[in-house]
Amino acid sequence: MKESILTNISIIIFIILSTSVLFANEEKGSIFSEVWDQVISDPYEKPHHQVTLRSFFYKGVNQLLESSVRTVSDDSDILPQFDKLLHPNGACLCGTWNITEDNPYTGYFEKGSEGLIIARASVALSETTGGHYRGFGFAGKIYPINDPFHTEKLITANFFAIDNLAGTLADHYTDVALINEPEITSHPGILSLLPVALASAFSLGAADINPGIRQLYPISELGLSDPGLAKTPKWIKIQAPLDQVKIDEDDFRDELDVINYPNGELFFDIFVTTEDSTKQEKEWLKIGYILFDDFVISNSCDHRLHFRHPIFK
Numbered sequence: 531m532k533e534s535i536l537t538n539i540s541i542i543i544f545i546i547l548s549t550s551v552l553f554a555n556e557e558k559g560s561i562f563s564e565v566w567d568q569v570i571s572d573p574y575e576k577p578h579h580q581v582t583l584r585s586f587f588y589k590g591v592n593q594l595l596e597s598s599v600r601t602v603s604d605d606s607d608i609l610p611q612f613d614k615l616l617h618p619n620g621a622c623l624c625g626t627w628n629i630t631e632d633n634p635y636t637g638y639f640e641k642g643s644e645g646l647i648i649a650r651a652s653v654a655l656s657e658t659t660g661g662h663y664r665g666f667g668f669a670g671k672i673y674p675i676n677d678p679f680h681t682e683k684l685i686t687a688n689f690f691a692i693d694n695l696a697g698t699l700a701d702h703y704t705d706v707a708l709i710n711e712p713e714i715t716s717h718p719g720i721l722s723l724l725p726v727a728l729a730s731a732f733s734l735g736a737a738d739i740n741p742g743i744r745q746l747y748p749i750s751e752l753g754l755s756d757p758g759l760a761k762t763p764k765w766i767k768i769q770a771p772l773d774q775v776k777i778d779e780d781d782f783r784d785e786l787d788v789i790n791y792p793n794g795e796l797f798f799d800i801f802v803t804t805e806d807s808t809k810q811e812k813e814w815l816k817i818g819y820i821l822f823d824d825f826v827i828s829n830s831c832d833h834r835l836h837f838r839h840p841i842f843k
Contacts, residue, residue, distance in 0.1 A: 558605060558683070558685060559607075559683035559684045559685045559686070560606075560607040560608065560683055560684070560686065561680070561681060561682070561683055561684070562646050562648070562673045562675065562678055562680060562684070563678055563679060563680075563681075564608075565607050565608055565648060565671075565835070566624050566648060566678075566824075568608055568830050568834060568835075569622050569624075569648065569826060569828060569830045569831050569834070569835055570622075570824075570826045570828060570830075571828070571830060572828050572829040572830050573826055573827060573828045573829075574827065574828060574829055575827075576619075576658075576781060576783055576784075576827055577618075577619065577832070578619065578656070578658060579618035579619055579656070579832075580656045581615070581616065581618060581655040581656045583729055585615065586615060586729055586733075592733060593613075593615060594615050594616075594729060594730065594733040595732075595733040595736060595737070597612075597613075597614075597615050597733075598733045598734050598736065598737035598738070598741075599737045600612075601737070601836075601837070601838060601839040602737050602738055602838070602839050602840075602841045603838075604836065604838060605685075605838045606836050606838075607671065607686055607835070607836060608830075608834050608835065608836065609834060609836045610834070611833050611834060612833060612834075612836075613833065614652075614832060614833070616654055616655070616730060617650075617652035617653065617654055617667050618652075618832065619652060619653055619656070619658050619783070619832070620650045620651060620652035620653075620667075620783070620827075620831060620832055621650070621651050621652075621782075621783040621786055621787075621825065621826070621827045621831065622648065622649065622650050622651075622825070622826050622827075622828065622831035622835060623648075623649050623650075623651065623786065623788065623796070623822040623824065623825050623826075624646070624647065624648045624649070624822065624823075624824045625646075625647055625795075625796075625820060625821045625822035625823050625824065626644065626645070626646060626647065626676065626820070626821050627643070627644065627645040627646070627647045627670075627672050627800075627818070627820055628643075628644055628818045628819055628820070628821065629641055629642065629643040629644075629800070629817050629818035630817070630818045630819070631815070631816060631817045631818060633763075633802065633815060633817045634761055635750055635761050635762060635763055635802065635817075636750045636751075636754060636759065636760050636761045636762075637687070637749055637750040637751050637752040637753055637754055637760060638672055638674060638687060638749050638750075638752045638753060639746075639749055639750055639762075639763065639802065639817065641817075643753075643818075644676040645672045645673050645674050645675060645676060645752075646672070646673040646675060646676060646678060647670055647671065647672050647673070647820060648670075648671045648673075648835070649668060649669060649670045649671065649820070649822070650667075650668075650669045650831060650835060650837070651666070651667070651668055651703060651782070651783075651786055652666070652667040652668075652669070653665060653666060653667065653697075653782060654666075654667060654692065654695065654697065655697075657697065658781050658782060658783065659780045659781050659782075660701055660780055661699070662697075662699075663696065663697030663698060663699060664697045664698070664699075664700070664782065665692060665693065665694055665695055665696060665697040665698075665712075666692065666693045666700070666703050666706055666708060666782065667690070667691070667692045667708070668690070668691045668692070668708045668768050669688065669689075669690050669837040670688065670689050670690075670691075670768075670820075670837075671686045671687075671688050671835075671837055672686060672687045672688075672689075672749060672752065673686055674687075674752050674753050685752070687748035687749045687751075687752040688748055688837040688838050688839070688840070689710065689744065689746055689748065689749060689766060689840075690710060690744040690837070690839065691708035691709055691710050691712070691744075691766060691767070691768050692708060692709070692712035693706035693707060693708050693709070693712060694706075694712055694713055694714065694715055695712050695713070695714040696714045696715055698715075701776075701778075702776050702777070702778075702782075702785060703770075703782045703785055703786055704770035704774060704776060704777075704785070704786075705770075705776075706769070707767050707768075707769040708767065708768045708769065709765060709766070709767050709768075710743060710744045710745075710746065710765055710766050711742060711743040711744075711765060738839070738841050738842055739842050740842040741839075741842075743764075743842070744839060744840060745762070745764075745840050745842060745843070746762050746763055746764075746765075746766055746802075746840075747760060747762045747840060747843070748840050749762075750762035750763075763802035763803060763804050764803070764804045765802065765803050765804070765812065766800065766801065766802050767800075767801040767802070767803075767814055768798050768799070768800060768801075768820070769798060769799055769801065770796075770797065770798050770799070771797055771798075771799055771819075774791075774796075774797055775791060775792065777790045777791070783827055786825065787825050788822055788823055788824065788825045789825070794823055795821055795822070795823050796821075796822040796823075796825075797819055797820065797821055797822075798819065798820045798822075799816055799818075799819050799820075800816070800817055800818045800819060800820060801814035801815060801816050801817070802814070802815055802817055803815055
């Protein structure tokens, strides 16, 4: 019975994915300035969206499953209004992606790579303020150009990192290390998250065979004429420099506003590795940094900006 259900789900997803490819816009990519202009076009006061099991379903439809399929099949950078069901509360930033150190990887991991980046910082589920368990998330969209006024459409490379799926009591977003294969650790409130966690695991697992890690090949293939030559790290870590000033704000979105930082610039270091060991024991190689100099909390950030998840391969 269980195998039959999973088989039917796989067939449905195959049809959806095939249809998405068939009717996809032939002119792929986007223009950086147009996307960022959309993101900053409708700022609003910080919402506090609640995530519950009920919020995943509407009129008997598993919206989380539909969303999971869309994230691995739709390569649009901006979509019509939609809801982010697992990370509904976020803030968007833009700036530059800078690779400054030698490393064995290709594409926009290669030393000397400079690109533009639009990112969305978020929390998993509902809690946005200090004193609660918060699972911080980072979705990045890299444009292979350093000119913000470039007017041709470009294919973007999207990547994802989370510090801990169950959340921690970290005081600041800038305290944590965000990794593309996050851990999940137990805490006193974790049992209350179990129904949402099970629904999430089912939907994400139906759309992708291994959603526990988000692979990095979109970055290592970016700019290559032959993606088959790509050399890709297994893990990425995004972490604020240890000497960066800490901003004591209750809500993580207020903490990340670049106006709070010296010269209006917020930095995150970029680390990668393929060292197959535990999170604590990994030999991380620092290869560069991200510099953010613009920030917004907006409807388009939360409901229009889209990051395609790389399907596991």
